[in-house]
Amino acid sequence: MTEPSVAYRGRVKYNEKAAQRYQVRKEGKHRAEMRLVDRAFTLIPKTHRVLDLPCGGGRVTVHLARKGYNLSSADLSEAMLTITRENVTKNGLQCPVERQDIEKLSYPDRHFDSVISFRLFHHFPNPEIRQRAVSELCRVTRHFIALSYFSPASVTSIKRRLRAAMGGRKSDKHPTSLAEVQSYFAKAGFRLVKDFARLPLVHTLHVAVFERMKAGK
Numbered sequence: 094m095t096e097p098s099v100a101y102r103g104r105v106k107y108n109e110k111a112a113q114r115y116q117v118r119k120e121g122k123h124r125a126e127m128r129l130v131d132r133a134f135t136l137i138p139k140t141h142r143v144l145d146l147p148c149g150g151g152r153v154t155v156h157l158a159r160k161g162y163n164l165s166s167a168d169l170s171e172a173m174l175t176i177t178r179e180n181v182t183k184n185g186l187q188c189p190v191e192r193q194d195i196e197k198l199s200y201p202d203r204h205f206d207s208v209i210s211f212r213l214f215h216h217f218p219n220p221e222i223r224q225r226a227v228s229e230l231c232r233v234t235r236h237f238i239a240l241s242y243f244s245p246a247s248v249t250s251i252k253r254r255l256r257a258a259m260g261g262r263k264s265d266k267h268p269t270s271l272a273e274v275q276s277y278f279a280k281a282g283f284r285l286v287k288d289f290a291r292l293p294l295v296h297t298l299h300v301a302v303f304e305r306m307k308a309g310k
Contacts, residue, residue, distance in 0.1 A: 103216025103265070104169065112172035116150045125291060126298070127156050130211065132289045133239040133300045134162075141206035141236065146195060146213075151177030153211050158186045165205070167193035195226045200233040207237040211300070214274070215243040215266045223269070224277050231281035231305070238283065238303045243268040244290070247297035271301060278303045 107115065130153060137143070139161045145154045148166035150173060158164045158181075166181070166188055168174050174190055181188050193199065195213070208230050217223045230238050243250060245268035256262065275285050283303040290299045 103213070107170035107173055109172040112150070112170055112176060115173075116176060123152065126211075127152075129289055129291060129298065129300050130156065130209070130239070131160075133209075133287075133302050134160075136286055136302050137162075137207050137237050137239065144200075144205040144208045144233070146193060146208060146210055146230070147173065148177045148190065149173055149212070151180040151190075153209060154188055154190075155180055155184050155186065157209070158188055159184070164188045166190040169194050195229060196222065198229045198233055202232055203235040204233045206235050207239070208234045209239040211239075211241045212298075214240055215268065218267055220273075220277075223273075224280065227277040228281050231278065231283055234305065236305055237286075238278070239300055240274070240303065241298055241300045242271075242274050243297045244293070244299050245270055246294060248295055249297040268297065271299070274301060282306050 134157065142163045142165070143157060145151075145157070145164055145166045147168040147170075148154050149168065151166060154164045154166045154177060164186075166177050167190070168177065169192065171192065174192060178190050181190060195210070210226075210230060214223065214226070217226060227240075230240070243266055247268075250268045256264075271285075271288055278285070282305060284306050286302045286304050288299055288301045290296055293299070
């Protein structure tokens with residue numbers, strides 16, 4: 094297997110200070126994002142064993158575990174894992190939390206029923222890394238994957254491109270079209286079930302749900 098990447102900023106930036114800063118977000122934005130997760134999870138049975146990768150500070154883990162899902166959490170950042178463990182304990186939950194690299198997971202094939210990967214894909218700077226990450230998620234998943242990505246057709250993405258074209262700061266966030274995202278999953282034997290967004294042309298964050306295709310389908 095190809096060795097994991099080390100070059101892109103999103104892979105290495107979450108030290109203790111950055112991880113703590115990441116936890117600070119507007120309550121309204123948090124609620125809106127969790128509603129988006131809930132919409133995606135209307136397609137995923139409550140009986141499923143779910144991996145939250147990356148877990149960040151554990152907000153998706155806690156949110157879904159409270160709704161009755163059996164959650165496991167993983168992240169590459171030790172600082173994020175510490176915060177997740179604290180939040181899991183604080184909420185009286187029992188969710189395994191461990192260090193994993195999305196580009197080279199240690200889990201066996203089809204170890205989980207479903208996976209959610211929230212607010213990570215837009216950090217990947219090139220197709221090679223995107224395909225490697227998607228292939229690993231698909232390998233360890235039996236049924237569904239809910240993956241968030243940034244749409245290039247949104248107002249926010251267009252503003253970022255215009256700013257860079259005018260000599261301003263280039264964003265370290267990498268939007269990808271749904272067609273591109275679908276192509277990575279198709280290579281791993283998964284098909285799109287449904288794509289969710291608050292307002293598709295206004296908000297850049299989408300969550301797409303994919304499912305494993307049956308043999309011969």
